Amino acid sequence: MRLRSLLYVPADNERFIAKAHERGADAIILDLEDSVRPEHRDAARKSLGTSIRSAGQAGAKVFVRINTESATEDATAAAGADGLYVPKASRARIEALATDGPNLLLFALIEDPMALLDVAAIAAHPAVSGLAAGGEDFATALGAVPDPDVLRTPKLLIHYAAKAHGKLSLGLFRSIADYADLSAIEHAAKEARRHGFDGASCVHPSAVPILNAVFAPTSEELDWAHRVLATAETNKAGAFRVDGRMIDAPIIARARSILSQT
Template sequence: MALRSLLYVPAHSERFVAKAHERGADAVVFDLEDAVPEADKDAARGNLATTVPAVGRNGAAVFVRINAGLRQREDALAACRAGATGLMVAKASSSAALDALAGALRAEEAKLGRPAMSFLALIEGAAALLDARAIAANHRVIGLLLGSEDLATELGATPTPDVLRHPKLLLHYAAKAERKLSFGLLQSSADYTDLEALAAAAAEAKAHGFDGATCVHPSAVAVLNAGFSPSETEREWAQRVIAAAAEHAGAFQLDGRMVDAPIVARARKILGG
């Protein structure tokens, strides 16, 4: 599943929900958690039955960011019944906790005859960060991302790009060690209208191997989609590598550089192979 852009949409906001399907995001993330006032959480959950199909009608994957604690189970079941692709599990703490959540969903999924829901694990605490590889290994988890503000608060830190760079890379390595997706930008701009800065941040993250990133404003979607896609130059290079590899049994030279199995594998990945 290619998830270059994940657009957060407050689940209680009719204005944002109404146009979410038009934004071109690979995934829409309905937020039942921090973006929704406590007084609106029940109504936002209740509306998932209509809003989830509505935002997914142009082909976007639909995830629901569920609350931790007492609301978690009912949020998850409502998302399941609404047909959401999966859950973004806020404050994911351990693989065992994710197994417990999966257990709460299993009977409902079977009753509905629907596929098992995928989990995006949102890591927001120091203990979970240190256990990130075990969380990534969970069979429901397809990707990891960092809850930067919550982690910084727990650490007593300021959530600057420099402070968050190491935690984001740790999480990225944990995800990739288990062949899962990783999401995030190592640089960030508070000004979401600065699309040049966003494009540069996406290029840097892609160079590290990140698969995509979340965003809160529709203007970022096209930038992320482009930034986490292979460029024409990359595609042309990959096609030449694959063509040359077909003519050689082992390592070979191309443009004066040695090409061996890992480079051929990288070229295949660029071309979607």
């Protein structure tokens, strides 16, 4: 599954939902959590079926970020979605949703220190398809400021846990709440991709084309990968050179990974 860009859309905003399929995001996250006022959540939940069909009509994946206080009810209402975004994820919450909820992909949002200390076990659960950090919530739990320096270490630990268990790793080394600084988003996306992140979420559609471009292989990377694999097919030695650089098994695997992202 390729998830370069995931656009949050409030599940009670009919105007935003109607345009979600036009934004070009790989996934739409219909949010029943922080962006929806409590008094609007019942109505948003009841209309989820229609919202899911509308958001996904152009082929994007549709996920629902459930509310922590009504997780089971939200999960049941989201049965037509492709997956659930699980805030305040823990082993117990993931297990409960995997056991009692609809058969959907789960994406664990790590938002407190206890979950971070247990992140490898959360990532190992077979129902979990990807992990991300909830930067604002995590910083609040620490009594910290959600700037890139504070978020870097927890996000890397979540990233390592995801990759250790073959799951998608999503995020940037900054809070997505600061959505107006597009140059900073692009810089953060390039940094995250260098570390091996697969994509990131955003709260404004202006970031979608940036994420789509940054988390996709460049023409230069594709050309290099093709040449590495072509040389590998004809080379009998264990290692060889391309562009003056030694190529061996892990670099060949990297070339294959690049081509798999197209």
